Amino acid sequence: MASIRFKDVTKRYGDVVAVHDLNLEIKDREFVVLLGPSGCGKSTTLNMIAGLEEITDGELWFDQQIVNALPPHRRDVAMVFQSYALYPHKTVYENIAFGLRMRKLAGAELDRRVRDAAAKLEISQLLERRPSQLSGGQRQRVALGRAMVRQPSVFLMDEPLSNLDAALRISMRAEIKRLHTEMQTTFVYVTHDQAEALTLADRIVVMNDGLVQQIGTAHEIYERPVNMFVASFLGNPPINYLKGEMTRSGDELRFRRGQVDLAIPPALAARLNGFKGSQVCIGMRAEDVDERGTPAPGRAISGRVTSVLPIGSDQFLGLELEGEELFFRVGKDLRHATGETAALAVDVNRLHIFDPDSGRSLLW
Amino acid sequence: MTMTAASPARHHRARSDLSRAGRGLFLAAASLVFLSYVLMPVAWLVSSSFQSEREIVSKPPHWLPHEPTAQNFSAIFFAGEKAVTYETRRKGDPATGGFIPSTAGNLLPSMRNSLVVACSVAFLNLLIGVPAAYAMAKVRFRGRQASIYGILTTRVIPDIALVVPFFLFIRNLGLLDTIWSLIITYLAVTVPFSVFILVSYFESLPDELDKAARVDGCSRWQTLTKVFMPLALPSLVAVILFAFLASWNEFLLALMFTQTPKSQTLPIIVASFTSDFTISFSFINAAGVLAIVPPVLLALLFERYIVSGLTAGAVKG
Numbered sequence: 001m002a003s004i005r006f007k008d009v010t011k012r013y014g015d016v017v018a019v020h021d022l023n024l025e026i027k028d029r030e031f032v033v034l035l036g037p038s039g040c041g042k043s044t045t046l047n048m049i050a051g052l053e054e055i056t057d058g059e060l061w062f063d064q065q066i067v068n069a070l071p072p073h074r075r076d077v078a079m080v081f082q083s084y085a086l087y088p089h090k091t092v093y094e095n096i097a098f099g100l101r102m103r104k105l106a107g108a109e110l111d112r113r114v115r116d117a118a119a120k121l122e123i124s125q126l127l128e129r130r131p132s133q134l135s136g137g138q139r140q141r142v143a144l145g146r147a148m149v150r151q152p153s154v155f156l157m158d159e160p161l162s163n164l165d166a167a168l169r170i171s172m173r174a175e176i177k178r179l180h181t182e183m184q185t186t187f188v189y190v191t192h193d194q195a196e197a198l199t200l201a202d203r204i205v206v207m208n209d210g211l212v213q214q215i216g217t218a219h220e221i222y223e224r225p226v227n228m229f230v231a232s233f234l235g236n237p238p239i240n241y242l243k244g245e246m247t248r249s250g251d252e253l254r255f256r257r258g259q260v261d262l263a264i265p266p267a268l269a270a271r272l273n274g275f276k277g278s279q280v281c282i283g284m285r286a287e288d289v290d291e292r293g294t295p296a297p298g299r300a301i302s303g304r305v306t307s308v309l310p311i312g313s314d315q316f317l318g319l320e321l322e323g324e325e326l327f328f329r330v331g332k333d334l335r336h337a338t339g340e341t342a343a344l345a346v347d348v349n350r351l352h353i354f355d356p357d358s359g360r361s362l363l364w
Numbered sequence: 365m366t367m368t369a370a371s372p373a374r375h376h377r378a379r380s381d382l383s384r385a386g387r388g389l390f391l392a393a394a395s396l397v398f399l400s401y402v403l404m405p406v407a408w409l410v411s412s413s414f415q416s417e418r419e420i421v422s423k424p425p426h427w428l429p430h431e432p433t434a435q436n437f438s439a440i441f442f443a444g445e446k447a448v449t450y451e452t453r454r455k456g457d458p459a460t461g462g463f464i465p466s467t468a469g470n471l472l473p474s475m476r477n478s479l480v481v482a483c484s485v486a487f488l489n490l491l492i493g494v495p496a497a498y499a500m501a502k503v504r505f506r507g508r509q510a511s512i513y514g515i516l517t518t519r520v521i522p523d524i525a526l527v528v529p530f531f532l533f534i535r536n537l538g539l540l541d542t543i544w545s546l547i548i549t550y551l552a553v554t555v556p557f558s559v560f561i562l563v564s565y566f567e568s569l570p571d572e573l574d575k576a577a578r579v580d581g582c583s584r585w586q587t588l589t590k591v592f593m594p595l596a597l598p599s600l601v602a603v604i605l606f607a608f609l610a611s612w613n614e615f616l617l618a619l620m621f622t623q624t625p626k627s628q629t630l631p632i633i634v635a636s637f638t639s640d641f642t643i644s645f646s647f648i649n650a651a652g653v654l655a656i657v658p659p660v661l662l663a664l665l666f667e668r669y670i671v672s673g674l675t676a677g678a679v680k681g
Contacts, residue, residue, distance in 0.1 A: 052575050072578040073586075079579040085572035089594045102581030146580070156579075 002062045002076070002153040002186055003028045004049060009058035011044050011210075018044040020210040022058070031180050031187040035197040035233070036207035042190045045207070046156050049188060051075050062154070073102070075154070078147035082159040084139045086131040092118075092142050093127040099150045117149040121175075137168045144176075148183060155180075157189045161196065173199055194234045198222065206230050228359040231283050231352055237316055239283045240326040243356055246272070246280045254298075255282055255351075258322045263298035265349050271363045272353065280362065283352035284326070286316070291330040295345030302343035305336045317342065406656070413437070413650035420646045436650035439464040440471050464647055465640035467633070470625040471651055474633035479658065481543050481629060482611040485550045489558045489607040490600060492551070497562030498588045502574045512563060515556045523553060527620055534621055545621040546629065550611045558603040565599035566592060601669035609659055630655050 004026040011019040019041040026032045034042035047053040048060060051072035059066050067075060078099065086095050096114045105113075118124045121141040131139055140160065147155060160176070161169045177200055180187050191197055197204050198218045206213040206221060206229075214221055214230045225231035232238045244257030246264075253264040253272065262282070264272070289301075306325055307318035310332060317328045319342060328344060336342050353362045407427070412420050413436055415429045499505070500512050530549050539545040569592065577587040593600065615631045622628045628636075634651045637643070663670065 047575075050575070050579050052578065071583070072575075073581045073583055077579060079576065081572045081576060083570060083572050085570065085576035087573070087577075087591055087595075098577075099580035102586070146576075150580075 005061040007059040012056045031202045033189045033197040033201035033204050040207040041210040046190045077154040078150045078152035079156040080143045080160045084143040096145045117145040155187045224364040237286045237327040243281045281354045281356040286329040288347040288350045289328045289344040291334045299348050413653045436647045439468045465637045470633050474630050478630040481546045482608045485611040486604045486607040493558035497559045501563050501566035518556045541623045554607045598669045601666045
């Protein structure tokens with residue numbers, strides 16, 4: 001159990017800045033997910049916590065101690081890797097026991113802990129096998145076992161589910177969540193998969209180009225993205241952007257782009273008071289439309305249907321609007337054919353409005 | 365209809381059977397030619413070592429000795445009990461009638477020198493090469509690329525170019541005519557290539573394994589000994605074999621730095637038999653048989669690692 005604090009931490013490889021001026025506090029027993037595209041610095045951040053990468057600038061604190069110079073084997077951390085990184089020459093039992101043996105644990109206590117962990121992960125029958133004889137899912141469990149048996153104060157995971165197939169990924173997600181509840185320890189989890197981040201995290205740290213974009217709960221990140229990068233990184237299909245003009249007539253604020261004319265509700269309009277420009281970019285989440293009935297004026301969009309992609313529970317509808325192709329998620333009952341014109345009602349209360357130059361949200 | 369369909373198929377099968385048999389026959393013949401090319405000199409070496417000097421020059425040569433004799437070997441192993449001098453030979457002493465060289469007694473001590481040198485060099489190659497290669501493959505430090513290239517560059521310098529600097533170096537250290545001179549110079553020649561073998565093997569092992577071990581509680585040194593070395597066993601064997609054989613066979617440097625049987629190695633002593641009062645080729649061949657015993661034993665011992673070790677690192681994955 002430990003809290004982790006990054007204070008102005010920078011990591012450079014030669015001229016390349018991998019992580020820039022990171023300030024982050026991870027509370028004891030918190031489950032934090034570092035989310036971002038590849039090369040955004042999330043794995044580097046995780047490696048710095050483990051001590052596998054040196055910190056170029058700044059301070060890293062574990063509780064009340066600066067650990068910048070502490071080598072990995074002196075930090076009480078355990079780590080699960082994307083490639084599992086099991087020791088090929090050791091049996092499953094010895095793989096799990098290795099970390100304990102390195103900490104001078106032996107005898108009955110070691111045996112008990114290894115078998116406990118194996119039982120919890122349902123790999124007891126595999127203890128005598130070697131990693132090469134296991135399936136991907138089984139290897140992943142061994143890797144988890146090897147980390148949890150140590151009862152570390154910080155549990156690090158670097159894209160642990162990326163090599164598993166889709167069904168297994170979902171069940172392992174639930175298992176990891178359960179593990180966190182049981183172990184009562186600090187988890188830091190790196191992924192580029194928004195679904196993993198949203199389901200697992202107490203808090204999500206969205207990163208891009210070595211910079212933290214936003215830190216918040218899954219709800220905050222999804223509902224109140226601070227910039228266009230965060231907004232587009234979460235959501236499936238991704239959020240739709242439409243640039244246009246904001247006009248004010250009296251108390252009423254409207255967004256216009258060719259045929260598109262949306263009334264901005266007063267709650268949102270009030271937040272835009274400080275904004276002087278007229279060009280904005282609105283963001284519409286794919287699911288924030290209603291396909292039933294005839295939309296009221298001021299919240300309607302209509303365009304030519306470019307594609308209909310049923311995904312079972314819903315369908316994705318591609319709509320050409322003012323020269324842009326937007327994607328929406330609509331109910332499976334909606335029947336439209338490619339080439340037809342469809343009209344949808346936008347939930348204007350859930351619109352996102354960004355400054356098109358800086359990409360920043362004008363709302364949050 | 366079925367008849368016409370079946371018979372071409374049968375013909376075809378017969379033809380392919382024939383061509384398969386022909387191919388097998390050709391491969392067997394080619395292997396036989398290659399094997400004789402490789403093994404015939406060794407067979408003659410062994411056979412002639414059991415022949416007398418008179419028989420060895422008979423025409424046609426005797427592939428199997430007609431009058432097998434162990435006199436060459438007994439001259440080597442019981443050299444001390446026979447005083448072989450110009451006089452005894454002139455008197456036609458039957459024990460020394462086989463043109464046994466007067467310095468036959470130097471062979472066993474030189475073999476011991478060779479063994480000590482080759483084993484030390486092999487061991488020191490591991491001791492120096494393994495940590496060096498691990499660092500170059502897995503530790504990120506300034507000058508890492510430069511050190512890899514630097515070490516490889518030394519391999520393109522021919523040994524003969526190094527003889528004079530080595531000689532001055534050894535003389536100034538006062539190590540001329542000691543086996544230390546050989547151990548030191550052989551290390552300089554072998555370590556770079558050993559490091560090269562090991563670096564490519566270590567690089568083929570995933571970085572995450574290194575990280576996993578260190579997070580699991582290993583220091584760098586423990587990561588090397590507990591995880592990387594067991595996994596790199598084939599390449600360690602390759603290094604042992606390479607260093608041992610290179611030292612065991614080395615001639616040029618040994619010729620330069622050693623002067624007396626106290627420090628001379630097997631190749632030097634065997635070569636010296638050709639400049640004695642008389643030359644016995646059967647005796648020289650007996651010495652040759654002894655010279656190939658240690659390498660063969662070593663190869664048998666490590667047989668199962670050799671193939672994977674020599675190709676290790678050639679293909680990453």
